[in-house]
Amino acid sequence: MKLQQGARKRDRFAKKKEEVEEEKGLLPTSGIDYQTLLEQIPAVTYITALDETGGRLYISPQIETMLGFPSSEWSTDPQLWFRQIYPDDRKRVLMEFYKSHANGQPFQSEYRLIARDGHIVWVRDEGTVVRDESGHPCFIRGFMFDISELIRTKEAIQKSEAKFQTIFEGMAVGIALVNTDGRVMESNQALQKMLGYRGEELYNKVLNELAHPEDATQDLDLHKKLIAGEKDHYQIEKRYIRKDGEVVWGRVNVSLARGLGGGPSYTIHMVEDITEWKQLEMQFLQSQKMETVGQLAGGIAHDLNNLFTILSGYSQLSLLEINEDHPLRGNLQEIKRTTDRAAQLTHQLLAISRRQVMDMKVLNLNQLLKGLERMLDRIIGEDIELIIRLAENLGRVKTDPGQIEQAILNLVVNARDAMPNGGRLIIETENVELDKSYARSHFNVTPGRYILLSVTDTGCGMSPEVKEKIFDPFFTTKIKGRGTGLGLSMVYGIVKQSGGYIWVYSEINQGTTFKIYLPWVNEEADDLSRQEETGDFPQGDEIILLVEDDESLRSLAARVLRDQGYTVLEAANGDEAMRLAREPAHQKIHLVLTDLVMPQMGGKELVEQFKLLHPDTRILFISGYTDGIMIHQASLKPGTPFLQKPFSPMELAKKIREVLDQ
Numbered sequence: 338m339k340l341q342q343g344a345r346k347r348d349r350f351a352k353k354k355e356e357v358e359e360e361k362g363l364l365p366t367s368g369i370d371y372q373t374l375l376e377q378i379p380a381v382t383y384i385t386a387l388d389e390t391g392g393r394l395y396i397s398p399q400i401e402t403m404l405g406f407p408s409s410e411w412s413t414d415p416q417l418w419f420r421q422i423y424p425d426d427r428k429r430v431l432m433e434f435y436k437s438h439a440n441g442q443p444f445q446s447e448y449r450l451i452a453r454d455g456h457i458v459w460v461r462d463e464g465t466v467v468r469d470e471s472g473h474p475c476f477i478r479g480f481m482f483d484i485s486e487l488i489r490t491k492e493a494i495q496k497s498e499a500k501f502q503t504i505f506e507g508m509a510v511g512i513a514l515v516n517t518d519g520r521v522m523e524s525n526q527a528l529q530k531m532l533g534y535r536g537e538e539l540y541n542k543v544l545n546e547l548a549h550p551e552d553a554t555q556d557l558d559l560h561k562k563l564i565a566g567e568k569d570h571y572q573i574e575k576r577y578i579r580k581d582g583e584v585v586w587g588r589v590n591v592s593l594a595r596g597l598g599g600g601p602s603y604t605i606h607m608v609e610d611i612t613e614w615k616q617l618e619m620q621f622l623q624s625q626k627m628e629t630v631g632q633l634a635g636g637i638a639h640d641l642n643n644l645f646t647i648l649s650g651y652s653q654l655s656l657l658e659i660n661e662d663h664p665l666r667g668n669l670q671e672i673k674r675t676t677d678r679a680a681q682l683t684h685q686l687l688a689i690s691r692r693q694v695m696d697m698k699v700l701n702l703n704q705l706l707k708g709l710e711r712m713l714d715r716i717i718g719e720d721i722e723l724i725i726r727l728a729e730n731l732g733r734v735k736t737d738p739g740q741i742e743q744a745i746l747n748l749v750v751n752a753r754d755a756m757p758n759g760g761r762l763i764i765e766t767e768n769v770e771l772d773k774s775y776a777r778s779h780f781n782v783t784p785g786r787y788i789l790l791s792v793t794d795t796g797c798g799m800s801p802e803v804k805e806k807i808f809d810p811f812f813t814t815k816i817k818g819r820g821t822g823l824g825l826s827m828v829y830g831i832v833k834q835s836g837g838y839i840w841v842y843s844e845i846n847q848g849t850t851f852k853i854y855l856p857w858v859n860e861e862a863d864d865l866s867r868q869e870e871t872g873d874f875p876q877g878d879e880i881i882l883l884v885e886d887d888e889s890l891r892s893l894a895a896r897v898l899r900d901q902g903y904t905v906l907e908a909a910n911g912d913e914a915m916r917l918a919r920e921p922a923h924q925k926i927h928l929v930l931t932d933l934v935m936p937q938m939g940g941k942e943l944v945e946q947f948k949l950l951h952p953d954t955r956i957l958f959i960s961g962y963t964d965g966i967m968i969h970q971a972s973l974k975p976g977t978p979f980l981q982k983p984f985s986p987m988e989l990a991k992k993i994r995e996v997l998d999q
Contacts, residue, residue, distance in 0.1 A: 381481040385464065386415070393418060394476060403460075403483055405453030423449035423457065430462075437477070442466065444477055447484065459488040511587070511608035514594075517564050517601055519544045519557055531587070531610050533580035549576035549584060556589070563593050564601050574611065584801065586615040613778045619805065621781075641679075642982035643887050648676040650893045650986050680983045698863040699735050702766050702790055702855075703727040709742060713749055713764075720759030728767045733862055734788050734855040736835040744831045747824040748792040748851050755796030755849060763793040771854065782838055786857035793850040799843040807841055828853075874987060875994035876901040879927035883907050884914045884943060885959070886935045890982075894930070897986040898993065911938025911946075918950050926954050928997055933960040957996045959984070 381403055384395040393411040401407045404421065411417055422430055426448040437444035444464035449457050464479025505512060511528025513521050524539045532539070532547060544560060545553035552575040559571045570592045577585050587608040596602040652673040659666055706725060714723055745764075752762050767789040776782040799807065808829040828851075832839045836856050843849035881903050885891035888909070895905045906923065908914035914931070915938075917923055929947060933940040944956050957978045978996045980989065 379482075383411075383464075383479055383481065384467075385418075385477040385479065400481075403452075403458060403481070404450060421450050421452075423451060425449075437464070437466070438474075444479065457485075458483060459485040511606075511610070513539070513606040513608065515544065515560070515604045515606055517603065519560050522603060528608055531579075531585060531608065532577055533583075538580070547577050549578055552576050560591070560604060563591060563604060566601075569593070574615075585610060586612045616778070643890050645676055645680040645983035647887075647889045647893055649673060649680065649983055650897065652676060653986050654893075654896070676983075697735050698738050699733050699858055699860045700738055700862055701731060701733050702741075702788060703731050705738060705742065706745070706764060706766070709745060713746075713762075716746070716749055717753045717762055721753060721756055722759075722761045724761060724763045726763065726765040728765075730768070731766050732768050732786065732788050732857040733860065734835070734837075735858045735860070736837075736855060737831070740831045741835065744828040744853070745790075745792070747828050751824060752792060752794035752796065752849070755794050755798075760795035760848075763791075765789075765791045765793075767791075768857070769854070779838065779840070787837070787854040788857055790853040790855065791850055792853075793848060795848045798845045798847045798849055799841075800845055804841060804843055808839075874901050874990045876990075877994060877997060878902050878904070879997055880904045880906065880923075880925060881993070882914060882917060882923075882926050882929045882931075884909075884911065884929065884931035884935070884940070886910055886932060893986075894989060897989055901990055903993070910935055911940075911943035914943055915946055918947055926951055928955040928957060928993065930957050930959065930993070933958050955996050955999070957992065 379399075381399045382395075382397040383393050383400075386394055393415075396408045396411045398408050400411060406417065406421075419427070419431070430446050430448045433446045434444055436442070443466065444462065447459065447461050449459055452458055461482045461484045462479060463482075464477040466474045467476055467478050469475050505523075505525050508525060508527055511531050512525045513528055514523040516522050521539050521542050521544075524536055526536075529536055529539060539547075543557075545557050548556055552573075556573060556575055559568065559573065562568045563571060570590070572588070572590045574586065574588050577587055579585055588611045589609075590607040592605050594602045594605055652669050655669050656666065656673065659669070706727065710723075710725060717723060749762065749764075756762075769787050769789045771782060771784055771787055773784050776784045808825055829839055832853050832855070838854045840852050841849065842852070881898055883891060883895055883898070883905050885894065886909055891907055891909070895907055898905050906917050906926070908917055914929070918926065929944065931940040931943055940958055940960075947954065955978075957980060959980045959982060978992075978999075980992045984992075
């Protein structure tokens with residue numbers, strides 16, 4: 338049965354082929370060789386039977402060049418076309434062919450054919466139904482074009498586009514393609530993440546819509562110059578406003594992409610997120626600024642402290658020598674109070690600059706806060722709720738108890754003033770570990786174990802502009818007369834001098850949190866119980882060599898010491914002191930009281946030479962600078978006896994006795 342069906346198909350195919358041959362013989366004979374013309378065009382021409390075989394009734398010789406099969410083989414084998422269609426394409430192509438056959442519509446398809454040697458050839462097959470005089474479809478006449486090169490080019494372009502898209506989306510930096518009008522055409526995931534927008538939300542946005550208002554004009558102006566050919570490229574650092582309102586910094590490199598005609602097509606914006614770097618830069622600048630203030634304060638303090646010591650000292654001595662009802666007693670008391678206030682201002686400046694004297698003790702912040710709780714309640718008033726959350730098993734820190742108390746009080750007062758209508762003040766402690774990742778994003782932070790002290794209020798909060806200046810000396814947002822602008826600067830200095838770090842987190846109407854990180858120490862806590870001071874001047878009968886280049890201060894100190902029974906040898910500088918030390922009459926000197934900073938020979942050099950003659954003599958340094966800076970700059974050993982100016986007669990007498998009795 339199958340043999341009979343196959344024979345009938347071949348008969349029909351042969352009959353159609355004869356009809357086609359007859360038509361070819363009827364081609365016009367106007368001198369044009371149509372056969373030759375068909376064989377010269379860069380495509381295969383064919384005539385296909387309109388039956389289920391799809392066999393080629395005629396096919397031009399170009400088919401052999403395309404697939405390696407001669408045209409005669411196609412004409413004698415109606416199944417050849419079907420067999421050479423690539424298997425994956427066969428079903429689709431046959432459906433398209435049968436649909437064309439059924440509807441009498443043009444046939445068009447792109448598919449793969451297998452050449453004689455096995456390689457694949459892509460073709461575009463376009464056929465038109467030919468009808469007889471009565472309108473009945475007879476066969477399909479068409480062309481097959483070799484589009485293999487076109488397909489390979491298309492695939493290469495697709496691969497290139499896919500590769501570009503992979504790189505585009507995989508870049509760690511943000512990328513935006515921006516048209517000549519300054520609108521975003523495309524953006525990658527890094528930029529979308531940086532700005533908090535989805536890709537479709539960024540599409541068609543103008544550059545200045547995304548920028549901080551202060552930076553928007555600059556970027557758009559440079560973009561216009563780039564499009565106009567006035568620039569080849571440009572780089573700027575600018576701020577963006579994220580979708581959530583946060584400000585992020587970007588370093589933007591912009592270049593121009595040109596079209597085929599050489600004109601500007603679009604611009605490529607490479608955006609690196611430098612927000613952390615900018616934060617580190619601002620922290621560094623703040624540190625440098627505070628260091629500059631410290632140098633200024635230290636220099637001023639050295640000179641002022643001499644004056645304050647003299648004024649306060651003579652005032653105190655005078656008060657001791659006159660009666661309670663003396664008419665000048667009130668004047669002297671006012672001079673003493675004013676001098677003490679001036680000295681306190683110098684101490685504040687030294688705290689800002691991290692150069693005040695620190696009496697370092699190992700302590701537990703929980704115990705310190707428990708001792709302060711009643712005082713804090715009185716400071717904040719009834720409208721503010723005080724909440725203290727103390728961590729269990731809190732580690733210890735090493736700091737000056739009085740100074741860290743002052744820092745806490747300053748933060749509490751600042752929080753109170755931020756909540757005029759009441760609110761909550763939360764003080765917390767916690768054991769924390771700062772890792773390398775945290776250290777990388779915070780300037781000059783050393784990874785390790787810390788004790789966290791945080792002070793949070795629910796007050797008015799701060800703007801970013803205020804937050805940038807909050808630790809600046811003399812900066813205040815309070816009304817005139819309500820603050821000096823030194824409170825938070827002092828906190829900053831105290832924390833830094835304790836080896837710690839302080840950060841502030843705040844938003845308008847969202848409150849403020851100060852976080853202080855102090856290094857954890859593995860030492861036993863010190864006894865912080867305070868000794869009651871007696872009102873009597875300690876006395877003695879030892880011999881003291883006093884070396885001070887300021888004559889007024891030297892005279893005051895000598896008077897105080899002589900009044901307490903000491904024998905005092907005075908020298909204005911190191912050379913005079915060494916001459917006295919070499920005299921036979923001065924073989925026994927119990928203590929040298931010397932200024933560290935003097936013309937010609939400084940105090941440290943003097944002591945080194947003096948010790949060669951009197952190795953057992955005790956030493957006490959005095960200076961308008963602090964012990965911290967003196968230990969650093971004068972290379973003094975930690976624990977070296979030191980008395981900072983300004984000092985009172987009582988403080989001098991007690992320190993002398995303390996050093997002699999060690």
